[in-house]
Amino acid sequence: GIQVEQSPPDLILQEGANSTLRCNFSDSVNNLQWFHQNPWGQLINLFYIPSGTKQNGRLSATTVATERYSLLYISSSQTTDSGVYFCAVAGRAGGTSYGKLTFGQGTILTVHP
Amino acid sequence: DARVTQTPRHKVTEMGQEVTMRCQPILGHNTVFWYRQTMMQGLELLAYFRNRAPLDDSGMPKDRFSAEMPDATLATLKIQPSEPRDSAVYFCASGPGAVYEQYFGPGTRLTVT
Numbered sequence: 001g002i003q004v005e006q007s008p009p010d011l012i013l014q015e016g017a018n019s020t021l022r023c024n025f026s027d028s029v030n031n032l033q034w035f036h037q038n039p040w041g042q043l044i045n046l047f048y049i050p051s052g053t054k055q056n057g058r059l060s061a062t063t064v065a066t067e068r069y070s071l072l073y074i075s076s077s078q079t080t081d082s083g084v085y086f087c088a089v090a091g092r093a094g095g096t097s098y099g100k101l102t103f104g105q106g107t108i109l110t111v112h113p
Numbered sequence: 114d115a116r117v118t119q120t121p122r123h124k125v126t127e128m129g130q131e132v133t134m135r136c137q138p139i140l141g142h143n144t145v146f147w148y149r150q151t152m153m154q155g156l157e158l159l160a161y162f163r164n165r166a167p168l169d170d171s172g173m174p175k176d177r178f179s180a181e182m183p184d185a186t187l188a189t190l191k192i193q194p195s196e197p198r199d200s201a202v203y204f205c206a207s208g209p210g211a212v213y214e215q216y217f218g219p220g221t222r223l224t225v226t
Contacts, residue, residue: 030212041202041220048214086156090212099144099211100169103156 002027002097006087006104013077013111021072021107023087031090032063033101034072038083046072046085077111084108115139117218119205125224131193134221136205137186145188146206146215147173147180156204162188163211195225 003026013019025032034046047054047061049070054061058077063070074081084106091097118137126132138145147159160170160180170180177196182188192199202222208215 031214033214035217041222043204043217043220045214045216050212088156093211099163100158100161101146101148101206101215102158105155 002029002089002091002102004087004089004102004104006085006107008107009105010108011110013109015077015079015111015113017077017111018073018075019077019109021074021085021087021109023070023072023089023104025068025070025087025089027068027095027097028092029065029068029089030092031088031099031101032070033088034061034070035086035088036081036083037086037106043086074109077109079111079113082109082111117205117207117216119203119218119221121221122219123222123224125226126195127226128196129194130225131191132195132199132223132225134190134203134205134223136188136190136207136218138188138205138207139216140186142207142209142216143185144208144211144213144215145182146208147188147190148204148206148217150202150204150220151200159190159203192223195223197225199223200225 036044051065088101088103145162159173165182202220205218206215
C-alpha cells in the first residue's frame with residue numbers, strides 16, 4: 001500500500017510565527033486531505049487537495065502530485081492552532097488503496113502564547 | 114449543518130462483552146468508512162462501504178469484528194467478544210464518492226477492561 005511520511009514529527013512555535021508541514025507519499029494519489037485533530041480528538045477537515053494550491057485564511061496548502069509531496073503552511077500561528085496535523089492519501093483507481101485513506105503519523109504542533 | 118454522528122461517544126466495558134458502535138453518515142453520501150486510532154498504530158482503516166455494500170474489510174480482525182450498513186442512514190461496527198487490545202477511538206467517516214473528501218464523525222472512545 002501507499003506509504004505516507006510527515007515531517008517534522010513535533011513543532012513548537014511562539015504565537016505569531018509561521019510554519020511549514022510536509023507530507024511525502026510513495027505512489028500516485030487521487031485524494032489527499034489535511035486534517036487538524038484538536039485537543040478534544042475531533043478530526044477537522046482543512047483541505048482536500050490532490051493537486052494544486054488552496055488557501056483558507058491563515059492556512060494554505062500545495063500538492064505537487066508529480067513529485068509526491070504536499071505542504072501545509074500556517075501563518076501567524078495562534079494557540080488554537082495547537083494539536084496534531086495529519087496528511088492522508090488514497091491511491092488511484094485499480095490499486096489496492098483506491099478510495100481508502102492512509103494516514104501519516106502526524107505532526108504535533110504546540111503554539112505558546 | 115451536515116455532520117457525521119456517532120454513538121455512543123464513550124464506552125467502557127469488560128472483556129468478553131459485545132460492543133456495538135453506530136454511525137449516521139451525511140445524507141447523500143454513498144461511501145462510509147470505519148477507522149481506528151491508537152497510540153501505537155495511529156489511524157488505520159477497518160472497513161469501507163459503497164452504496165451499503167462492503168468493499169473492503171481487510172483491516173478488521175474477522176473473528177471478532179463485523180461491520181454492516183442495514184440502511185443508508187446507519188452503519189454499525191460490532192466487536193464480540195471485546196478484548197483490552199480493542200481499546201481505541203473508533204471513527205466513522207462518509208463521503209460522496211471514492212475520490213472525494215471524507216468527513217469524520219466525533220469518534221467513539223472505547224475502553225475494554
